[in-house]
Amino acid sequence: MNLLRKKNSTPHNHVRLKLPRFIQDTAPSKIRTWFLDLLWILLVGAWRFISPAAIILTVLTSLLFSSNSAKAFCGFYVAKADTKLFNKASQVVLVRHDDKTVLTMANDYQGDPKEFAIVIPVPTFLEREQIHVGDKALIDHLDAYSAPRLVEYFDPDPCAERELSRLRYALAGAHEAKMSDKAGTESSLGVKIEAEYTVGEYDIVILSAEQSSGLEIWLTENGYKIPPGASSVLGSYIKQNMRFFVAKVNLSEKARLGFSYLRPIQVAYESPKFMLPIRLGMVNANGSQELFVYALSQKGRVETINYRTVKLPTGMDLPLYVKNVFGDFYRAMFDRQVAKEDMRVVFQEYAWDMGWCDPCAADPLSNEELRKLGVFWLEESGSPAPPRPLRRPIPGGPQNVFITRLHVRYDAAHFPEDLVFQETGDRSNFQGRYVLRHPWPGTADCAAATQYREQLKTRQRHEAETLASLTGWELEDIRQKMGAEGGSQVNGGSKWYERIWR
């Protein structure tokens, strides 16, 4: 109200706005009035609802709006945080193009294989050839390639910047050599049994049913433990004409094949439904579940259409000690982001053209690996795996494959319906990437160095605050750990900051 009165008392000529020429020229008074009125409405509305800080923030972010595009990200990759950090995590690879879907499902089942069984609603009947048992290593590779990553930078000598940039190139060479070595080593119930197959170590049955009670009885009689309450969920899938893919472990086949773990199951089908049924898994689940979806598409990023897809916070500068606790950091940050969004969103952790990466947490997948995962549109005569991390697209590498890594923590209260996806035309790259900046270790005393040390203090304070706000860790703890870890790296071990914080 004060604001309005103040503006009103301003003489007319003080608030005169320069209007665009074409508006001045046409139908003068009406349009000018309209223009001013509109501005008033927008300004007053904006002032009421948005704080000035938020407006400044928007302006700043919009100025930096191209930062997510395919620019080269410098810095050295040092650590990644993979899915093994999360308990009860399922991983799903969704390859999708033109209504054709290849679904690969992996889980971290650790119990007796005798007890293992899954029931998955699928949109269509599946022939024997549409089912395959895949290789867990491929999913692990995909996980490693798309995981959030830590990169480190070394501050240049403020007195002689040129020398350090030379050093940086030398280090980069060493790093890439190391990475390429690593790449070399890596490689009457109304239930109808429509088909029965043994694929790999699994006995698979494709069922269709007329009513959920019959299906429930059939499953129970055949040794599948169906949680109470599953009936209504099964019923809704039956009415949507979905089939049920039921699998358990064939112990003799498993012994013959000699795998100590259960390999991922892959199914290929053609259906306009681009979704993941998660409701059945939530029937008797205790607490929340963790799901990673790696979507491989041709056009661009994949997102959920019935839940918000939110990008994970990225690009922050963090204290150096995070290098040793990066897994903890990632988990704590994810927990906090989930809480902040009230557990109602799907997080996007990575979106990138499969042809390259920068920095690379692992090599991009080769054409061969992608084909095994079900990327059916790649040509047979693909090139072999790129020999080292690619920092720019190269011809002949995997093309027209765009990966989106989505991470969702869900339960029945917050995710009432199945996940439904769509492919967008968005090919802008995104990665969860966190930055460590090593202070310049020199002791020179030029004017620039003094100024640099002043700025360094501010920077480290900001790093601690960023870490605290991202993870919810205590600021005091963070400062202490920064003091303990960083001592030898600043000012040649003089530990100047210990006097500040202790």
Added chain:
Amino acid sequence: MNTPSERGRGLVRHAAALAARPFLSVSNPVQAAGLPMLPKSGPSPYQHLVGTRRCVSPKTQVNPKDACPLLLNLDPRYYQIAALALLLLFGLLRLRFDIQLPQALLILGTVIVAQFVCTRIWKLEKFDPRSALISGLSLCLLARTNSLLLAVITGAVTILSKFVLRWRGKHIFNPTNVGIVLMILLTGGSVWVSPGQWGDFAFFAFLVICLGGLVVNRAGRADVTLAFLGAWTVLLFGRSFWLGEPTTIPLHRLQNGALLIFAFFMISDPRTTPNSRAGRILFAVLIAVGGAFVQFKLFRTNGLLWSLAALSLLVPVIDLVLPGEKYHWQRTAPKLAMTETKVRKGIAYEPA
């Protein structure tokens, strides 16, 4: 009170005086604030904002005591512009929409320029950017693309559709709707819509803002919005009931900002809906059925947008079968009961 900006400031002072009413002891806060009263007859000092709309029938003499609050007298498009701008700001700041401020401004600039150019080419009497701005804001809220060029083309196509795709003096399609649908089809997906971007966060705040639009536009065409929302709710709940799904599922589907934008700002567009009330209700129900067909039978996204685009072609037919009076933004909205009487007498329909 003659210069335009004085009139503009007059509006703000008037609104402020009305807002302060509960805190003032004077009988008429407008008078107490030293502002001119709405005259009993003759042009209002706020004519440029109000048009000739009044809360009472135009034939009745307006008694100052009955004069409705200024907001209700406002051209509904001002409210729509403010509401859409607010939703956009909220989307940009809190929901992190996949559109950047420069792209949004570019789209808004494009629609205004396109409207101006089309006004000149088609030699219309005056340039009125209000509807164009509503289309532009809706585009910013719904259409997504990575290419600034495609954003500009989408804006231009949206406005052009109003001038080119016409039938008997009315444009056939809602401009935003046809702009988005055409661009999705023509670019093979380089322009897309993200229905999930709203989440269910702050849904009820959105709902209140949108319902506010109905109040402002109460003499306008709330029937189509309400009929659509009713039909859509029945379809969602009916389907879930048939499938034996818990009610949380249809409720979750209803709590979507995109649905509100569609219902309150897109299908309610008076220029592209049938002229008679019966026709509008029929139209709204057909759109809901079509949207459900696309979403639950064809399993395609944005079912409502496709449904609206396809069924807009039916509007001239509905107008022939169920005739009514054509809508003009600047004219007093006819009392609906009166319109229906005229419809029965068969005198309201005037082919343009």
